[in-house]
Amino acid sequence: MSRPAPGTRDAYAAFRAMPTRWNDNDEYGHINNATYLEIFDTAVSLWQIENGIALRGPGAVRFLVVESGIRYHAEAGFPDLLHAGLRVGHLGTSSVRFEIGLFRNDNHIACTEGFFTEVHAGPDGRPAPLPDALRARLAALQP
Secondary structure, rough: OOOOOOOOOHHHHEEEEEEHHHHHHHOOOOOHHHHHHHHHHHHHHHHHHHHHOOOOOOOOOEEEEEEEEEEEEEOOOOEEEEEEEEEEEEEEEOEEEEEEEEEOOOEOOOOOEEEEEEEOOOOOOOEHHHHHHHHHHHHHOOO
């Protein structure tokens, strides 16, 4: 099975700097595998908040993660400054696939890439269509 080549910065629509922390490293001196998911989740959540998508309180949009994945290309670790590139790889009726590429310092090639597929849920917890205003904000991240 051939492995996809790492993505480049120009394949992503928005960026957020994500400083690493000392406790992100594991015994081998690189970022712990589970920490990558935390970094992805934080980058996506901050983008949502900055784009007027309430995640808490009245009027919050309820997204449920239904699938996630990571592909590792190169090591990263403290004190690297990671740049999280964001894009929407798929925008469905009630779902969105956020794709994230992490770039070490000034590198143009991703050291790690991952995704979250989220489903918009209504008050009953069942999938609900994405409202038009929300869909427009998410579409801005499509390549």
